[in-house]
Amino acid sequence: MFQIIPAVDMKGGKCVQLVQGVPGSEMVSLDDPAAAAxxxxxxxxxxxxxxxxxxxxxxxxxxxxxxxxxxxxxxxxGIEIQIGGGIRSFEDAETLLSAGADRVILSTIAMQNPQIIREISESFGKSAVVVGLDAKNGKVAIEGWTKLSEKSPTDVGKQFEDLGAGYILFTNIDTEGLLKGVDVKPTKDLIDSVSIPVIASGGVASTDDLLKLRDAGAYGAVVGSALYTDKFTLEEAIAVLEK
Incomplete structure (x- = not known):
């Protein structure tokens, strides 16, 4: 069943939501991330x-x-937990998985050292590995979205699936944090190019957006700003998706 996955993004010890991933653009800032989670x-x-x-x-x-x-x-x-941000080595991933994380999200390190996907997958299983593909203008972004590569999400997605990734987390930076709705096509293109589950992120502003992503074949959607700014409630989203 399609999952709605609340985001708890942490910066400086606070739970924040950034616009387009830009530091200093916080539209939400809560003092207690654990309470939010x-x-x-x-x-x-x-x-x-x-x-x-x-x-x-x-x-x-x-x-x-x-x-x-x-x-x-x-x-x-009984909550599943996926963790990302600053995982730059096998040891970082091992620490988080050993501490109870179900999945680690690899982004920058996966682009720099793709073999780490195989290493973690072979040690902890495919289901423990999520490759974070963040795209802007059709190109994969790296290093906290500060740089663009020359590769497309579909090309990278297939490569990482072959290396043992169990999931892909696809963030469309073009719509991230703007609360203007999703652009389904880039996500759908990626879903159609791989056989592993794709989790969508970026731009969800209504329950209709969730339905569009579900109907496109996404495994689930990470939602942050829309929930924190009460565009809809988590309960409303769950009810709509259960219909």
Missing amino acids: LNWVARGAKTLHLIDLDGAFEGKRKNGQIIEDIVARAKPL
Whole structure:
């Protein structure tokens, strides 16, 4: 069943939502990320998406203690947890998976060292590996969205599937954080090019957007700004998707 996955993005110890991933553009800033995460769980979330933005931007994870706290409190409730941001080595991934994460999200390191996907997949299973493909203007973005590669998401997606990725998290930066709705085509193109599940992210502003992504074949959608700014409630989204 299609999943709606609340995002808990952390920067400087706070739960934030950025516009287009730009530092300093916070439209949401909450002092207690753990409380935010557990609020989504209480309201029906089955999976949490935890991102250390300091790690994504600087290559060094700074919100690890908060993330560990969320994992320790959410896992006993049967919640699946995927974690990303600043995972730059096998050891980083091993630490998070051993601490209870179900999946780690590899983005910059996957582009720089694709073989790490195989290494983690062989050690922890394909289901533990999510490759984060972030695209702008049809090109894959890396290093916290600060640089564009010359590769397309479909090309990279197929390559990473062959290396053992169990999921692809596809973020359309062109619509991310703008709350203007999704552009389904890039996501659909990627879904059609691979056989592993694709989780969509970027631009969701209504429950209709969720239905469009579900109908395109996405495994689920990561939703941040729309939930935090009350464009719709998590309960409303769950009800619509269950119809």
